[in-house]
Amino acid sequence: MRSLILAAVLLTTTSSLLPQDRRFVVAIGGLMHESNSFNPAKTVVADFEGMRGATNLQGGDLLASLRKSNTEISGYLDGADQEKFDVYPAYIASATPSGPLTKDTFETLTQRLVTSLKGAPKLDGILLALHGAMVADGYPQADEEIVRRVRTAFGPSIPIVVTHDFHGNPSPELIKLSTALVSYQQNPHLDTRLRGRRAASIMARTLRGEVKPVQVILKPDMVYNIIFQNTYAEPLLPITKASQDLEQSNSKILAVSVMGGYQYSDVPYMGPSVIVVADGDRALADREAKRFADLLWSSRDRIVLKIPDPAAAVKQAMAETKFPVSLFDTGDNVGGGSSADSTFILDELVKQKATGWVMTIADPAAVQTATKAGIGNTFDMAVGGKADNLHGKPVSIRGKVKSLHDGDYIETEIRHGGGRYFSMGPTAVIEVDGGTKDEKNLLILTTRRIVPFSIHQIVSLGIYPERQKILVAKGTVAPRAGYEPVSAKIIVVDSPGSTAVNPGRFTFKNVRGKLWGMQ
Numbered sequence: 001m002r003s004l005i006l007a008a009v010l011l012t013t014t015s016s017l018l019p020q021d022r023r024f025v026v027a028i029g030g031l032m033h034e035s036n037s038f039n040p041a042k043t044v045v046a047d048f049e050g051m052r053g054a055t056n057l058q059g060g061d062l063l064a065s066l067r068k069s070n071t072e073i074s075g076y077l078d079g080a081d082q083e084k085f086d087v088y089p090a091y092i093a094s095a096t097p098s099g100p101l102t103k104d105t106f107e108t109l110t111q112r113l114v115t116s117l118k119g120a121p122k123l124d125g126i127l128l129a130l131h132g133a134m135v136a137d138g139y140p141q142a143d144e145e146i147v148r149r150v151r152t153a154f155g156p157s158i159p160i161v162v163t164h165d166f167h168g169n170p171s172p173e174l175i176k177l178s179t180a181l182v183s184y185q186q187n188p189h190l191d192t193r194l195r196g197r198r199a200a201s202i203m204a205r206t207l208r209g210e211v212k213p214v215q216v217i218l219k220p221d222m223v224y225n226i227i228f229q230n231t232y233a234e235p236l237l238p239i240t241k242a243s244q245d246l247e248q249s250n251s252k253i254l255a256v257s258v259m260g261g262y263q264y265s266d267v268p269y270m271g272p273s274v275i276v277v278a279d280g281d282r283a284l285a286d287r288e289a290k291r292f293a294d295l296l297w298s299s300r301d302r303i304v305l306k307i308p309d310p311a312a313a314v315k316q317a318m319a320e321t322k323f324p325v326s327l328f329d330t331g332d333n334v335g336g337g338s339s340a341d342s343t344f345i346l347d348e349l350v351k352q353k354a355t356g357w358v359m360t361i362a363d364p365a366a367v368q369t370a371t372k373a374g375i376g377n378t379f380d381m382a383v384g385g386k387a388d389n390l391h392g393k394p395v396s397i398r399g400k401v402k403s404l405h406d407g408d409y410i411e412t413e414i415r416h417g418g419g420r421y422f423s424m425g426p427t428a429v430i431e432v433d434g435g436t437k438d439e440k441n442l443l444i445l446t447t448r449r450i451v452p453f454s455i456h457q458i459v460s461l462g463i464y465p466e467r468q469k470i471l472v473a474k475g476t477v478a479p480r481a482g483y484e485p486v487s488a489k490i491i492v493v494d495s496p497g498s499t500a501v502n503p504g505r506f507t508f509k510n511v512r513g514k515l516w517g518m519q
């Protein structure tokens, strides 16, 4: 979803067979952000005004472009066509995941949303696209506050149907304030459009008086760790499948949303949720919500986070018999926005006197030092751990400059993200003291932060991954396609950092209590 402002024009989405005065008018609005409470970078209004790819599209043009995408908004538009209601385009904006919104930003955006909705000449219902994990200064459960403001502006009787990302952390209060909540059921999210269509259908049927939505939310007191949030694999796969089956088999069930939650939001209702929307039957909604909450809770023994910390991971890698072993540095997941200069694993490689390793650190100053020294000459400097205070301290490295590069490389296979041309910027390879002729310790210093999608990042520097014993890749999932083919084994490391997968590495202050899985 891009950041968009829609002109206040009323659009008839299909040529009508009904008299114009019998068509309902439903507004489409949205504010979407996934906020990491532990990311010090605040999100501001400008982040919602990126307008990449959709600049200056308004009204009908904008809806035409949204129709071609596969978001919940395109699903709303499909629903409007099928159910024959008119669409009033209100304010829609989203921004890339980052830190919480400033209070001013939240006030400005909600004001824009409510003002745009108020601009409608006539309104029968409101479809609201919210992520569900927005955090703002002063409003930890920011999505709840958005719904509250819209509800306050339009009164208790207008239907407000909300959609959420699978990673939302909805509160019971949001469930009270909205008419129905429908979340994506799948992660990776391949069903966004279908879920928007379901929300639009609930809206239309409610307006026609065919159904009376009642909804129930249950929140098992647990963290469903991000590592296990794949709905196409056990243990979530059968639970997701059961939620889809229930929607299809019981006409009294309007929507079932089993949400994984977002563990990087320090808010009261962080964690997984079950929301069941039934037609007038609260006991049914209660019963089914309880069934799904129990399914989540009883899968605890299959989602225990048992991965080694950097010290244990390096020790384990050194003890293996088949090489190379790849260590995935999850705390410094560059694709998730981290610094790319974490030193926790580097420090252990040096301390434990590992040999035959390759590791990459983004450190422009160290590249300059190596370049000045020149190939074959001594390198002696503390590297990494400089971008922020979350990714370790600089580690003293002594060795010689092995090679210098422009840092460009090409990936011809399809890897995560599908990129072909990459540039690390000026890059130096340091042969670090302590290795042997056969088992060299190679530290790659790059100017830019690079997500390790491709093994050619190191191959292009004249390094043969198959001759090394330990490869370190900074990521959780992104490096798999590139590193699996060359690795005898992959060890996912519980390393600290802004993208740490272990909730025990963060101090939560606002969560409703101690949850299972927080460690």
Ligand SMILES: [Zn+2]
Binding pocket: 165, 166, 167, 189
């Ligand atoms: Zn998501």
